[in-house]
Amino acid sequence: MEGTDRAVMTDTWLKKHRLIYLGATRHPFILGIRDGSVDLSSFKRWLGQDYIFVRAFVPFVASVLLKAWKESDDNADIDVILGGVAALNDEIAWFKTEASKWGVALESVVPQQINLNYCRFLESLTSPDVDYTQAITAFWAVETVYQESFAHCLEEGSKTPEELKQTCHRWGNDGFGQYCHTLKSIADRRLEKASKEVVAKAELNLLSILEHEVEFWNMSHGAV
Numbered sequence: 001m002e003g004t005d006r007a008v009m010t011d012t013w014l015k016k017h018r019l020i021y022l023g024a025t026r027h028p029f030i031l032g033i034r035d036g037s038v039d040l041s042s043f044k045r046w047l048g049q050d051y052i053f054v055r056a057f058v059p060f061v062a063s064v065l066l067k068a069w070k071e072s073d074d075n076a077d078i079d080v081i082l083g084g085v086a087a088l089n090d091e092i093a094w095f096k097t098e099a100s101k102w103g104v105a106l107e108s109v110v111p112q113q114i115n116l117n118y119c120r121f122l123e124s125l126t127s128p129d130v131d132y133t134q135a136i137t138a139f140w141a142v143e144t145v146y147q148e149s150f151a152h153c154l155e156e157g158s159k160t161p162e163e164l165k166q167t168c169h170r171w172g173n174d175g176f177g178q179y180c181h182t183l184k185s186i187a188d189r190r191l192e193k194a195s196k197e198v199v200a201k202a203e204l205n206l207l208s209i210l211e212h213e214v215e216f217w218n219m220s221h222g223a224v
């Protein structure tokens with residue numbers, strides 16, 4: 001069976017880069033949601049910026065789908081990624097409803113530089129020079145940060161305010177957790193067969209994503 005007698009790449013990386021991973025998944029913004037101390041203007045700022053991010057995430061995921069179709073050794077990968085596209089469709093609709101609930105006018109949100117930098121980084125990964133292994137690994141990393149972060153706000157002992165629970169459920173629910181786990185298995189399967197160069201690039205991409213995620217949460221404070 002897979003992973004019984006050799007180190008799984010993504011696990012190795014998350015151990016090696018544990019501090020930055022915790023920085024991305026246990027950020028003060030998330031801890032503030034979890035203990036109820038979050039400033040609602042921060043939450044609204046995050047909501048508006050993340051809507052912009054998610055719209056830019058769609059073409060990235062479409063590029064992963066295209067790469068899977070061309071390069072994958074397993075047809076089932078397409079179904080998983082297509083599920084991700086469907087989830088993004090729901091997410092965009094959810095953002096619109098949620099924003100009107102909070103009085104956030106999505107059309108007039110100005111993307112912040114940090115957001116633009118992250119979107120531009122993802123756009124760079126849509127290049128045909130970036131192979132499927134790198135793309136699916138990056139996809140796993142982006143989704144997993146949100147899953148781990150928001151699931152933490154729903155764990156026993158958390159004091160997440162009622163009006164924020166729905167947001168936490170969106171990424172913290174078990175189905176999304178299962179989906180992230182499937183993305184991880186695909187990434188690890190590909191990394192196992194990849195060249196040293198591709199593995200090294202995928203690890204650097206992971207680090208960039210974790211840094212962008214920390215910056216993204218920082219943006220909610222409005223001090224940038």
Ligand SMILES: Cc1ncc(CO)c(N)n1
Pocket residue numbers: 050053054142143145146213216
């Ligand atoms: C910044 C950011 N990272 C990850 C996700 C997960 O889709 C998201 N919605 N936004």
